[in-house]
Amino acid sequence: MSASLPGSRDLPASRYDLSTYWGRVRQSAQIADPSATFPPTPPQCHLPSDITPVPPSLRHHPSATFPLYPVPPTQWNPTLFVSSAGLEHAKQLITSYKTGQVRSMTPELWEAKKIVDSTLHPDTGEPVFLPFRMSCFVLTNLVVTAGMLTPNLSTRGTLFWQIVNQSLNVAINSANANKCSPLSIADLARNYVAAVSASCTVAVGLNALVPRLKRISPNTKIVLGRLVPFAAVASAGVVNVFLMRSDEIRKGIDVFPVQSEAQKADREKTGKGVESLGRSRKAATLAVGETAISRVLNATPIMVIPPLILFRLQKTDLLKARPRMVLPVNLGLILVTSVFALPLALAAFPQRQAIQASSLEPEFHGRGGDGGLVEFNRGLSYPSSPPIMSVPYLVNDPKGHIPASQRIPVIARPFVSERAKKTLDLVERFVEEDCIPSDAVYIQQIGVGASIKDRFDAHPPVIEELKKKAKAIGLWNMFLPKNHFKEGAGFSNLEYGLMAEYLGKSRTASEAVNCAAPDTGNMEVLAKYGTEAQKKRWLVPLLNGDIRSAFLMTEPQVASSDATNIELSIRREGNEYVLNGQKWWSSGAGDRRCEIYITMGKSDPNNSNKYRQQSVVLVPADTPGITIKRMLSVIGFDDAPHGHGHIEFKNVRVPVSNIVLGEGRGFEVVQGRLGPGRIHHAMRSIGAAEKALEYFLARISDPERKPFGQQLSQHGIQLERVARSRIEIDSARLAVLNAAIKIDEGDAKSALKEIAEVKVQVPGVLLDVLDRAIQAYGAAGVSQETPLASMWASGRTMRIVDGPDEVHLLQLGRNEAKRGDALRNRINQQKDKSKAIFSQYGMQPLDVLQLDRVSGSAAPKSTRL
Ligand SMILES: Cc1cc2nc3c(=O)[nH]c(=O)nc-3n(C[C@H](O)[C@H](O)[C@H](O)COP(=O)(O)OP(=O)(O)OC[C@H]3O[C@@H](n4cnc5c(N)ncnc54)[C@H](O)[C@@H]3O)c2cc1C
Secondary structure, three states, X not given: OHHHOOOOXXXXXXXXOOOOHHHHHHHHHHHHOOOOOOOOOOOOXXXXXXXXXXXXHHOOOHHHOOOOOOOOOOOOOHHHHOOHHHHHHHHHHHHXXXXXXXXXXXXXXXXXXXXXHHHEOOOOOOEOXXXXXXXXXXXXXXXXXHHHOOOOOOHHHHHHHHHHHHHHHHHHHHHHOOOOOOOOHHHHXXXXXXXHHHXXXXXXXXXXXXXXXXXXXXXXXXXXXXXXXXXXXXXXXXHHHHHHOHHHHHHOEEEEEOOOHHHHHHHHHHOOOOOOOEEEHHHHHHHHHXXXXXXXXXXXXXXXXXXXXXXXXXXXXXXXXXXXXXXXXXXXXXXXXHHHOHHHHHOOOOOEEEEEXXXXXXXXXXXXXXXHEEXXXXXXXXXXXXXXXXXXXXXXXXXXXXXXXXXXXXXXXXXXXXXXXXXXXXXXXXXXXXXXXXXXXXXXXHHOOOOHHHHHXXXXXXXXXXXXXXXXXXXXXXXXXXXXXXXXXXXXHHHHHHHHHXXXXXXXXXXXXXXXXXXXXXXXXXXXXXOHHHHHHHHHHHHHOOOEEEEEOOOOXXXXXXXXXXXXXXXXXXXEEEEEXXXXXXXXXXXXXXXXXXXXXXXXXXXXXXXXXXXXEEEEOOOOOEEEEEEOOEOOEOOOOOOEEEEEEEEEEEEHHHEOOOOOOHHHHHHHHHHHHHHHHHHHHHHHHHXXXXXXXXXXXXXXXXXHXXXXXXXXXXXXXXXXXXXXXXXXXXXXXXXXXXXXXXXXXXXHHHHHHHHHXXXXXXXXXXXXXXXXXXXXXXXXXXXXXXXXXXXXXXXOXXXXXXXXXXXXXXXXXXXXXXXHHHHHHHHHHHHHHHHHOOOOOOOOOOOOOOOOOOOOOOOOO
């Protein structure tokens, strides 16, 4: 669909006025008619520009799954078999409109829109598998409909065709489904079973009932029998609508104030979205009821008219003498009805419904927009997603939107698969459209002003919604690199690094896709070193996102940047280890869902090898003897609910089978854990720096802010800061991607230098860019007004966590210094060789500034250097 193409301008949805019934009929007829019966007319769409093109994330509502047969054949026209060159041309035309190069719709553009909309998936921008394109619906369904409407079907035949029909609906809906607001497999299966059960029960039941009806003529019984498939399909559709959207009726759907023409014009200029007034259950009931009715209406023409006409025709001598003609006649009738009668039914209700605000719940009274009206999307809003605004979120360029996959630095491109590129674009959309708008909701759901206990007991519902969505669109566990783990999503460190950049722009995104620290590192430990039993108990629920984890190394009483100092005691007693000591900065321990502590301690303090004294054991968080004494703040932020705990262990007993890798191998485990994790942190920090720069740019281009008579962007010093930020972010990104490629080529050990470099470089860049952005916002920059202050607090910790800067710098410096002797030797050898070459030419080496100025005639003629 055109939504997937670059550019921020929305195309009008139709050349017809979709607010009128006949406008919708013409639209439906045009797209259902293979020969495009209606000649092109100038655009006359009167719908508000912000709502006419339904936002991409709303385009394919899950409730469209198992629609009442038949699904609207949205785009059946000759565009179905468009060539790839034709498709490319159409895409170029659409892009030129969306990026503002072409100002108004032309007949050629309408045609291009038809081609693109009928071929490409709205989210991925990839062509949909041909038989499952909506444009192919009439053709693919011809056979199924004819099968269902076959006169005198046996029970087995009836069941067969009903199941085939529902299965085809699943296939078509899945192929066209919204990748940003999709159904989970479980929901899909539940609804499939319900629709199949409803349609089969009604079909078989009525088939048995109709022949037994008394006081009805045989002809009427035959007619009723022929309408049984209609009843079956209609009831399956209605059951499906209510099942799918019961949540909407319970929670309500978003309603928006209708915009006046002036407001629309203003919105187009500023790019501001229309904010939801809140959720209305009354609007939801109306929307769901209308959708159910429309599903019955949509099924009526195709499933009622052809069987009735066929019944009459079968009485004529023509068909009586030629029973083989029944099938082609049936097919012809269905096809003709699809084209001519279906549009009348499809047009029954507008997609966006406007009603008086006063007809909804009291909280909406008096809050309507133009004419006191509010509007809502009849069938497309995701049942329980956060409020969605119709904002062109992804605009990132003066010309519109350049997808993330097209912004991959040139040097990294050869290492990125097509699949990763698609996923990257999906990550970008998910973060920008779903996660970032949910961040504030998440913070509020933790509890503004709530007690410490309540804040750390909180489990914001919005995160579970996001997780559900992310899982369903395949954004899950992307962090586990493919060349080392079979459990992950099959991406390389580089590919995941590119994705992690976007995750770093949102507070909720990493957790939403199950790629949040410290779980990522902990899962790597379990996947790499865990026994099968340990994996089953801890890794599986972690990979599913059902529990969370913490990594306990740092201790309050010792300098923990040197892991050999760690002294929590791990003493073996029979088949158990007994743990005693203190830990702090145990990130994630505050979360009630944190069920496992991966704990480092000393099991062999007298070992002569100081790197063999430590062990790592798995400690279930509910083991007796553990007290989370307090939570620690990060420059004033509590980071609830996961937080950073100060934990006491008093005679905590775990079975010896909970050891990781073996006694004395704790150092190895910790080393193995930290490598790729640092790349993850670094890439998220690059994303955070990009976000800071975005805020910076937004502020300096704000026309309302004019210190000393000029917008900030006209003050040269600000532009210089922007330029520096751009340079620093871009070079830091290259360094991180380089490190990721190096890990992919070998392992974390072989990339120690590159990892250390970015571990030091990136937090510095992030803090510098944040500082410039904060400065541009003045006092607002250090307050809760923007996310910059909390981003700075969290960014600052990056110079300490996973080893302070100094440790890495020392290591890097030491390793660099090791080359000193070799380099000195090389330089001397080169000098010697140079002397030899001089002598070949009979020359003496001279100093380039040799002067030989002598004072007094007795003075020796020599250089005085
Ligand atoms: C937000 C946050 C989350 C954290 N999460 C976790 C977690 O989940 N699990 C966990 O175990 N730990 C965690 N930590 C702890 C973190 O890993 C440690 O703070 C870090 O390793 C430093 O250890 P330390 O605090 O004991 O400082 P120390 O080791 O005492 O070091 C203090 C300072 O000494 C200086 N220094 C250290 N070594 C050298 C050197 N070689 N040369 C010169 N100067 C040096 C540095 O300036 C350093 O900052 C977290 C910390 C923060 C802030």
